[in-house]
Amino acid sequence: AQSVTQPDIHITVSEGASLELRCNYSYGATPYLFWYVQSPGQGLQLLLKYFSGDTLVQGIKGFEAEFKRSQSSFNLRKPSVHWSDAAEYFCAVAQEYGNKLVFGAGTILRVKS
Amino acid sequence: GAVVSQHPSWVICKSGTSVKIECRSLDFQATTMFWYRQFPKQSLMLMATSNEGSKATYEQGVEKDKFLINHASLTLSTLTVTSAHPEDSSFYICSASSGAGSPLHFGNGTRLTVT
Numbered sequence: 001a002q003s004v005t006q007p008d009i010h011i012t013v014s015e016g017a018s019l020e021l022r023c024n025y026s027y028g029a030t031p032y033l034f035w036y037v038q039s040p041g042q043g044l045q046l047l048l049k050y051f052s053g054d055t056l057v058q059g060i061k062g063f064e065a066e067f068k069r070s071q072s073s074f075n076l077r078k079p080s081v082h083w084s085d086a087a088e089y090f091c092a093v094a095q096e097y098g099n100k101l102v103f104g105a106g107t108i109l110r111v112k113s
Numbered sequence: 114g115a116v117v118s119q120h121p122s123w124v125i126c127k128s129g130t131s132v133k134i135e136c137r138s139l140d141f142q143a144t145t146m147f148w149y150r151q152f153p154k155q156s157l158m159l160m161a162t163s164n165e166g167s168k169a170t171y172e173q174g175v176e177k178d179k180f181l182i183n184h185a186s187l188t189l190s191t192l193t194v195t196s197a198h199p200e201d202s203s204f205y206i207c208s209a210s211s212g213a214g215s216p217l218h219f220g221n222g223t224r225l226t227v228t
Binding site: 036041042043044045046090096097098099100101102103104105106 | 119145147155156157158159162204206208210211212213214215216217219220221222224
């Protein structure tokens with residue numbers, strides 16, 4: 001069965017600092033990996049996705065993520081965080097594109113000025 | 114881009130009543146829809162998968178008689194919470210896809226509060 005682990009429940013960074021959110025997955029085959037962002041009381045917005053090819057994927061809002069098969073990781077990064085990035089971030093895995101997602105527990109990002 | 118409209122965005126109901134949540138795909142044919150539930154400060158848990166014209170497939174532990182899912186057309190799926198109780202209070206989110214290999218699009222969610 002697929003599973004996703006986001007080890008950090010909360011992360012606080014200063015505005016302008018770099019950010020890395022960790023995600024580890026468990027899946028036997030090549031996974032479809034996603035990062036979503038959710039603002040309070042809102043739905044989910046897709047930041048980026050990985051299916052195959054270049055292991056460093058670029059997303060919206062200046063985010064990127066790197067797929068590392070050897071570590072079963074798909075960490076999300078941003079070089080300089082903005083106050084508007086404060087939200088909850090979910091890593092997710094699917095067996096195929098368009099199929100059901102298994103989500104991690106989420107990481108709440110706080111940005112301090 | 115593709116849009117999924119979920120309605121209502123929030124609802125308050127009394128214990129014992131039923132509530133219907135609609136999920137519509139506005140500009141594509143959603144052959145598959147997924148319903149998720151998110152309790153406060155928790156992740157999204159898949160409740161069920163529905164394919165147009167077929168019975169929904171429920172995840173383990175989800176009561177199919179309590180959470181009725183209907184996917185009668187390619188643009189509409191509904192989730193009805195029957196005989197709602199306070200423990201059903203949660204954030205319900207739908208997502209829709211035009212099939213395997215196509216992107217998933219999420220609705221903005223419905224906040225259900227049962228008093």
